[in-house]
Amino acid sequence: MQRRQFLATAAATALVGCQDASRTLEGCFAGADMARGHALRDLLRGGALPGPAVVRRVRVVVAGGGIAGLAAARALRLAGVEDFALLELEDEAGGNSRAGSVLGRACPRGAHYLPVPGDGAPEVQDLLEELGLRQRVAGRWRYDEFTLCHSPQERLHWQGRWHYGLLPVEGVAPGTLAQYRRFAERVQAFARSGAFAMPTFANFGSNEAPAPALLALDAMTFAGWQAREGLDDAHLRWYLDYCCRDDYGAGSGVVSAWAGIHYFASRHGFAVPDEGERDGEADEGVLTWPEGNGFLARRLAAPLAAAGQLFTGHSVLRIAEERHGVQVDALDHASGQVVRWQAERCVVALPLPLALAVVQQPPPFLRAAALGHAAAPWVVTNLAIAAPLADAPGAAPAWDNVVYDDPTPGGLGYVDAGHQRLDARAALAAPTVLSYYQALGDMQGARAQLAQRPWQHWAQAAIGALAQPHPDLARRIERVEVTRYGHAMAVPRPGRLETLSRIGIQRPTINTSLLLNGERPRALPTPATARLAFAHADWSGYSVFEEAFTRGHGAGLQAAI
Ligand SMILES: Cc1cc2nc3c(=O)[nH]c(=O)nc-3n(C[C@H](O)[C@H](O)[C@H](O)COP(=O)(O)OP(=O)(O)OC[C@H]3O[C@@H](n4cnc5c(N)ncnc54)[C@H](O)[C@@H]3O)c2cc1C
Incomplete structure (x- = not known):
């Protein structure tokens, strides 16, 4: 839904990396209605x-x-x-998992993926079965191939090149790899303890409090825990901070050590990159759709709307x-x-x-x-582009594309709504939407900025963030739609x-x-x-x-x- 239309010649002029300064950038705020x-x-x-x-x-x-x-x-x-x-x-129903479309191209306005649920989440498994996305074939559970995120899933722009995975690996010092290994061992031990589950509270028996060890982790920040463990490598710290911002909306200096460890120990673990994985995460199944989790929200809402139960x-x-x-x-x-x-x-x-x-x-x-x-504000900036962008050398375009030295506050990179297309060559040439995410839980005054700044401000932030890997982005944007969430998600x-x-x-x-x-x-x-x-x-x-x-x-x- 387009609530406010702006034409912003002046703003477009100031775009970082813009090679055609006289171009008019078209866009608006969309999605959650802040005024309401x-x-x-x-x-x-x-x-x-x-x-x-x-x-x-x-x-x-x-x-x-x-x-x-x-x-x-x-x-x-x-x-x-x-x-x-x-x-x-x-x-529209769906809350933070609503979808949208820009120039008729489906894209997420908020949540964009669901990891393949483990046995601790049978209700979610049942839903996926009901939707035909999970089937038992020859005694094994199989997830829909069209919905499982296609390879390559993630890449990191670092030192002028794209690298597969999100953890800096190529050319890092042996000491960095040693710290990756130490962290992996710690995560493995936590996962084996069985104390970390998704969903969390289904794991505690009735009237049973979390174990003292968990409460001790809950009492300190994740950054504090890393310091206590001697995990001080800059690359490891960057990665762990990124993961916290990605899942919890605020960095490792803000969230608890319980939450920081839970991110890994309850789901995919943390694999040592030089032992067979391309990045720090074990090869985990992720379910995604062009419109993100809006796909699930709409499937849940459709029967209610049809039955007159949705207001x-x-x-x-x-x-x-x-x-x-x-x-x-x-x-x-x-x-x-x-x-x-x-x-x-x-x-x-x-x-x-x-x-x-x-x-x-x-x-x-x-x-x-x-x-x-406490809730973290978020911004999702959807950038519609007609043709592929100029790209930094290295790893091929992925679903999730993250910039290591992202200059934009809370910047988490972008996902490509066209990634799940089946014909890879056609997909690369076709119009798509890039959804750039910013988690603002660490930023002072973020909520006031969300209310006051025009959509062009957030568009520029996204374009500035991606200027290094994609210098022609500003020139190629057809339309920008910005979704603001003042109180998006709880910060643990x-x-x-x-x-x-x-x-x-x-x-x-x-x-x-x-x-x-x-x-x-x-x-x-x-x-x-x-x-x-x-x-x-x-x-x-x-x-x-x-x-x-x-x-x-x-x-x-x-x-x-
Ligand atoms: C930008 C962003 C990206 C995310 N990405 C992911 C992701 O990739 N994967 C993932 O698993 N999770 C993600 N999340 C987390 C997401 O919040 C959850 O997955 C999930 O959607 C939360 O659902 P909820 O029902 O608990 O909350 P909400 O989405 O907050 O739902 C609450 C609903 O109540 C409505 N409401 C509020 N006040 C009133 C009122 N007075 N009267 C009537 N209705 C009202 C709201 O409009 C909203 O629809 C993301 C969140 C954000 C903000």
């Missing part, structure tokens, strides 16, 4: 909320249509509950738990009216600060969780695991086999009151698909009981 979010905040702060013009009744309301809310809705349907309404503030453009203002039911007031942005929903239960699939703002007489565990919550700062695991003990034990007639009864993480079930990646302290989906699934089942 701010209007909601002002309304909630103002105190006196408008009264309802209409009253409706449903069995369950799902507040928030990100991955957690969509997963809750799916779980309700699987459990046989069709009488529900999902209320979403934006004009987009509805901002939840108030959730009041009462003796005989729940009242949910939502502003319908199309009519300007407040609709009151009377329900038996409500799934609160909202970011923590929003949940705290709208739930009346919030339960103590919600207050406690919101207290230490020291102490977060301790706080949230204490709260997570609130969850009930749900026998999913009773509800779904399945084979996998297990407790799912669902902080809940009598009528409210809470679900959002924020409850995990960090934001990835597996966390949001598993929590949403658990909350949906809880609401279906």
Whole structure:
């Protein structure tokens, strides 16, 4: 959706590396509606909320249509509950996993990949099976070849050349390789301990706190842990910092050592590059689509829209738990009216600060969780190009392309929406969209800048970041669309695991086999009151698909009981 159109001759003139200074750069802000979010905040702060013009009744309301809310809705349907309404503030469901398109070319506006889920995430495995992306063939699980990220997956622009993988390897000193090996050994030991799982909280048994060793890691920063371990190599530190910013929105000086290690130990590990791998990560399957995880969000939302259960453009203002039911007031942005929903239960699939703002007489565990919550701002700049760019020498174009000395704050490189095309030669020549990511959790005043700076500022930042490997980028851009997230994702700062695991003990034990007639009864993480079930990646302290989906699934089942 294009909310504001600008033509920016002046800005284009200033673009780094621009060889045709008189060119007009066309673009706009798109995706998340910051103005609507701010209007909601002002309304909630103002105190006196408008009264309802209409009253409706449903069995369950799902507040928030990100991955957690969509997963809750799916779980309700699987459990046989069709009488529900999902209320979403934006004009499209999906939250941080929404897709978009620029000049008709699909691209992510936020999340862009899902690692092949391990056995600790059976709910996610089930979803992929349902969507036909995971099949059992001759006794083995196989993932859809069109969806598994094609090779080459990643490359790093470093010392004027592209290198395969994201860890600097070629020509580094023996001492650097020795530190890579030491870190790999540490990760292997942590992974073997079984204490790191994805999703995280499904790993702790009911009423069981994390082991003291995990809490010790949770108490310090990842950078502090590296210093304690003598892991001081500049390349290793750069890589670990990049990984933290990529998954948690802030660097290794901000996130906890538990989170930093969890990134590797819960999923793909860390393989020593000179022992068979092209980079620091073991050869891991990654699922991706041209539109990123928007593919999954849309597949989850489609049946709800068809069944009239999805209400987009509805901002939840108030959730009041009462003796005989729940009242949910939502502003319908199309009519300007407040609709009151009377329900038996409500799934609160909202970011923590929003949940705290709208739930009346919030339960103590919600207050406690919101207290230490910090969220990182993010920017995604989608650059549509008609033809291949000039490229630095070295490794061939990959799906994920990262610049080592990226001059742009929080810059994480770009993914190419055209990467999954099957005909490699045609793919290289065809128009595509490059999605450049910036995680701004380390940047002072980032949120104010997001609100104040024009889209051209972010376009220039992306172009400047990529000027070295692609000097002709500014000249080749057809259109730019910038998506801003003021409070994109939870940052797992020291102490977060301790706080949230204490709260997570609130969850009930749900026998999913009773509800779904399945084979996998297990407790799912669902902080809940009598009528409210809470679900959002924020409850995990960090934001990835597996966390949001598993929590949403658990909350949906809880609401279906
Ligand atoms: C730029 C970016 C890139 C990412 N990349 C990846 C990736 O590649 N892989 C990955 O696994 N994860 C990624 N993530 C993490 C991503 O946040 C999670 O994967 C997941 O989408 C989180 O879902 P959620 O439902 O917990 O939260 P959200 O996406 O925050 O969903 C909350 C929903 O509630 C809605 N809402 C808020 N207030 C109200 C209200 N008052 N009334 C009604 N609705 C409301 C919001 O509009 C939103 O739709 C990325 C995140 C960002 C920001």
